[in-house]
Amino acid sequence: MGSTTSVAGQRQHAHHFKNGREEFEACKQGMWIFLVTEVLFFSGLFLAYAILRVFYPEMVAAAHHELDWKMGGLNTVVLLISSWTMARAVSAAQRGQAQKVVSFLLATFICAGIFMCVKYMEYSHKIHEGLLPGSLFSFKDLLSVDKVGLFFSVYFVMTGIHGLHVLIGMGLILWIMKRASRNEFGPNYFTPVEMLGLYWHFVDLVWIYLFPLLYLVS
Amino acid sequence: MATSTVQHGDNYINHSQGIMSWLKTLDHKRIGIMYLFSILFFFLVGGIFALLVRLELLAPGMQFMSQDKYNQAFTYHGAIMVFMVIIPLIPAAIGNFVLPMMVGAKDVAFPRWNLASYYVYMTGALVAASTLFMNGVDTGWTFYTPYSIRTNTSAAWVLMGAFIMGFSSILTGLNFIVTVHKLRAPGLSWDRLPLFVWALYATSIIQILATPVLAITLFLLILERTLGIGIFDPKLGGDPVLFQHFFWFYSHPAVYIMVLPAMGVISEVIPVFSRKPIFGYKAIAAATFGIALVSFIVWGHHMFVSGQSAFANYVFSLLTMFVAIPTGVKVFSWLGTLYKGSLRFDAPMLYVYGFLIVFTIGGLTGMFLATVSLDVHLTDTYFVVAHFHYVMVGGTLLGFMAGLHYWFPKFTGKMYKESTATWAALIINIGFNVTFFPQFILGALGMPRRYADYLPQFETLNRLSTVGSWFILLGFLVVAYNLWSALKSGVKAGNNPWGALTLEWQTPSPPPHENFTNDPVVTEGPYEYVGEKALMGVNGAV
Numbered sequence: 236m237g238s239t240t241s242v243a244g245q246r247q248h249a250h251h252f253k254n255g256r257e258e259f260e261a262c263k264q265g266m267w268i269f270l271v272t273e274v275l276f277f278s279g280l281f282l283a284y285a286i287l288r289v290f291y292p293e294m295v296a297a298a299h300h301e302l303d304w305k306m307g308g309l310n311t312v313v314l315l316i317s318s319w320t321m322a323r324a325v326s327a328a329q330r331g332q333a334q335k336v337v338s339f340l341l342a343t344f345i346c347a348g349i350f351m352c353v354k355y356m357e358y359s360h361k362i363h364e365g366l367l368p369g370s371l372f373s374f375k376d377l378l379s380v381d382k383v384g385l386f387f388s389v390y391f392v393m394t395g396i397h398g399l400h401v402l403i404g405m406g407l408i409l410w411i412m413k414r415a416s417r418n419e420f421g422p423n424y425f426t427p428v429e430m431l432g433l434y435w436h437f438v439d440l441v442w443i444y445l446f447p448l449l450y451l452v453s
Numbered sequence: 454m455a456t457s458t459v460q461h462g463d464n465y466i467n468h469s470q471g472i473m474s475w476l477k478t479l480d481h482k483r484i485g486i487m488y489l490f491s492i493l494f495f496f497l498v499g500g501i502f503a504l505l506v507r508l509e510l511l512a513p514g515m516q517f518m519s520q521d522k523y524n525q526a527f528t529y530h531g532a533i534m535v536f537m538v539i540i541p542l543i544p545a546a547i548g549n550f551v552l553p554m555m556v557g558a559k560d561v562a563f564p565r566w567n568l569a570s571y572y573v574y575m576t577g578a579l580v581a582a583s584t585l586f587m588n589g590v591d592t593g594w595t596f597y598t599p600y601s602i603r604t605n606t607s608a609a610w611v612l613m614g615a616f617i618m619g620f621s622s623i624l625t626g627l628n629f630i631v632t633v634h635k636l637r638a639p640g641l642s643w644d645r646l647p648l649f650v651w652a653l654y655a656t657s658i659i660q661i662l663a664t665p666v667l668a669i670t671l672f673l674l675i676l677e678r679t680l681g682i683g684i685f686d687p688k689l690g691g692d693p694v695l696f697q698h699f700f701w702f703y704s705h706p707a708v709y710i711m712v713l714p715a716m717g718v719i720s721e722v723i724p725v726f727s728r729k730p731i732f733g734y735k736a737i738a739a740a741t742f743g744i745a746l747v748s749f750i751v752w753g754h755h756m757f758v759s760g761q762s763a764f765a766n767y768v769f770s771l772l773t774m775f776v777a778i779p780t781g782v783k784v785f786s787w788l789g790t791l792y793k794g795s796l797r798f799d800a801p802m803l804y805v806y807g808f809l810i811v812f813t814i815g816g817l818t819g820m821f822l823a824t825v826s827l828d829v830h831l832t833d834t835y836f837v838v839a840h841f842h843y844v845m846v847g848g849t850l851l852g853f854m855a856g857l858h859y860w861f862p863k864f865t866g867k868m869y870k871e872s873t874a875t876w877a878a879l880i881i882n883i884g885f886n887v888t889f890f891p892q893f894i895l896g897a898l899g900m901p902r903r904y905a906d907y908l909p910q911f912e913t914l915n916r917l918s919t920v921g922s923w924f925i926l927l928g929f930l931v932v933a934y935n936l937w938s939a940l941k942s943g944v945k946a947g948n949n950p951w952g953a954l955t956l957e958w959q960t961p962s963p964p965p966h967e968n969f970t971n972d973p974v975v976t977e978g979p980y981e982y983v984g985e986k987a988l989m990g991v992n993g994a995v
């Protein structure tokens with residue numbers, strides 16, 4: 236049974252793979268399949284949103300004014316920057332520049348942190364005002380609008396699940412940062428960084444769709 | 454870590470000792486066996502609920518249950534059998550063990566995720582089962598809104614359990630797809646893949662594409678119950694029929710998650726025992742994907758009376774009929790393989806013959822239900838109950854039993870007693886038909902499903918059905934006894950007792966820790982039973 240040793244670190248590929256290349260290819264395919272399941276998971280929510288707009292167009296138009304497009308826009312910018320820093324972290328890992336990997340991942344982590352802080356401010360404002368899902372809705376100015384709670388149901392569920400993905404991503408970033416600082420990655424082995432990158436770009440992409448659909452209804 | 458030299462007598466069972474070496478194992482074979490025992494345990498639980506339901510229906514009037522308890526009994530029966538038993542049964546138990554060996558790999562692509570999928574499954578199953586000690590659940594396994602929002606039973610926990618189990622299904626599917634793509638032995642081209650591998654591959658694709666939709670549906674329903682978000686709640690402006698669309702978008706393809714693996718088993722067992730190359734290898738593989746594809750565009754046939762548009766009814770009715778084409782291709786290919794082959798009556802084959810008859814009846818009655826005008830009459834009657842039991846129990850469970858007897862010598866290295874296995878197969882097959890055939894008639898006569906009581910004129914057929922359920926119980930007890938005593942004191946099976954040509958038989962039984970003593974190289978297709986080799990197989994001289 237052959238074995239490969241990466242330049243940085245002493246890692247062997249798992250016993251059931253022929254070589255490190257095969258292991259990397261398998262992980263990459265597995266990750267893409269996982270992302271397909273994620274797309275389908277979110278597609279259910281996007282469909283629910285589409286139906287809401289078809290059923291109650293005026294309600295959606297009235298309700299979306301309660302979302303602050305400046306905050307949403309700020310978060311979009313923050314996530315776009317984080318995608319760029321993540322891409323730089325991946326290419327640094329491929330070249331075995333451990334210090335750079337750690338720095339770029341830290342930058343990504345900070346961006347994600349800013350995103351969650353902004354999200355927290357938005358959420359606490361809405362909860363305070365009573366802009367809540369479905370039966371919990373109690374914001375006085377909009378109570379006259381029929382079914383208005385549904386918009387906030389969709390808003391909270393979609394952004395909530397997306398936020399959960401950001402939080403999970405932040406945890407993963409810390410873990411990979413720690414491994415990078417131990418000099419585990421190099422030209423022969425950078426699979427975890429690459430997979431983290433794919434995941435993170437997906438999380439950003441979901442937000443790119445969520446932002447105009449929820450905040451910028453015309 | 455791993456060594457390439459296999460010690461004499463080393464196998465996956467004695468490779469390491471102690472309960473922890475099982476609970477923490479990354480070996481696909483051990484994980485498959487753990488799945489097998491866990492699923493069979495839940496099969497027992499779901500079966501007990503079925504027997505209770507049948508016992509209550511032994512006579513008109515209420516026998517020993519309250520009507521609320523009856524609602525819970527059929528809900529638990531359905532939910533346990535669908536989510537905990539029939540969906541994982543063949544892929545996660547048999548497939549986990551056999552698929553990597555069939556492609557000549559040492560393990561699945563991601564062994565850690567494979568073990569994780571087992572624990573995810575157990576977590577989900579226990580969360581769902583814990584409601585037995587709370588307020589139960591009485592929604593039926595379909596969780597239709599708005600009732601599932603209003604019921605004051607513990608529905609949210611069952612939903613949470615099914616939601617969690619979905620991830621184990623996704624992990625298994627993902628693992629199988631990557632394993633088939635990346636870990637095939639040298640020479641094992643796609644057109645040499647055993648049909649069981651093709652079947653599991655297609656099943657995995659359905660699991661990947663459909664299960665996330667179920668996950669988000671169940672998640673929304675949980676939020677509906679806990680926060681009142683209103684998406685499925687007509688009172689808040691939501692749409693209860695949307696739930697049905699979401700649910701069946703998963704649950705119709707799920708029917709093929711259940712039955713495609715069983716068809717894969719049938720495709721393995723028939724050529725081995727007929728000693729003939731399978732008839733229409735490419736046609737069967739293509740039909741597998743035909744079924745998988747069509748399965749995603751027919752969900753509306755569950756909703757002919759839900760108020761969806763008449764045009765949608767026509768379209769879904771027509772599309773559903775297309776399912777019959779690839780299914781027919783398979784059935785005729787199997788018959789073509791049997792034709793002029795050596796017809797044997799070993800236990801696996803008895804389940805195959807049962808499958809062919811029962812599944813054909815199940816499939817044809819599916820055409821009845823796909824016809825809108827007829828379905829309006831038959832919706833929510835026992836005809837539907839009989840139909841899906843013929844497909845799911847007759848299809849999946851008989852296919853599983855064929856596979857269990859076929860691969861048992863490989864799993865354990867022991868051989869069960871053939872005469873006992875023959876009796877058990879006969880009892881199960883007859884018991885099944887006695888239980889469920891009367892339900893077709895009951896349904897056609899108009900007896901509604903899910904009622905705890907019925908009119909006096911339905912008594913004879915209901916009695917017959919209940920007596921049949923006792924025969925099924927008896928049959929499974931005999932199987933359990935037979936396999937258990939084979940495990941304890943059975944004769945050595947040998948490496949390849951059936952003379953099969955697929956890779957998992959070209960290695961010791963039970964297989965060594967890394968499956969093969971030498972890395973296998975494949976030089977021909979899996980069913981080339983011609984001349985010498987066919988003869989060799991019959992004589993058991995392999």
Ligand SMILES: [Cu+2]
Binds near residue numbers: 708
């Ligand atoms: Cu269906």
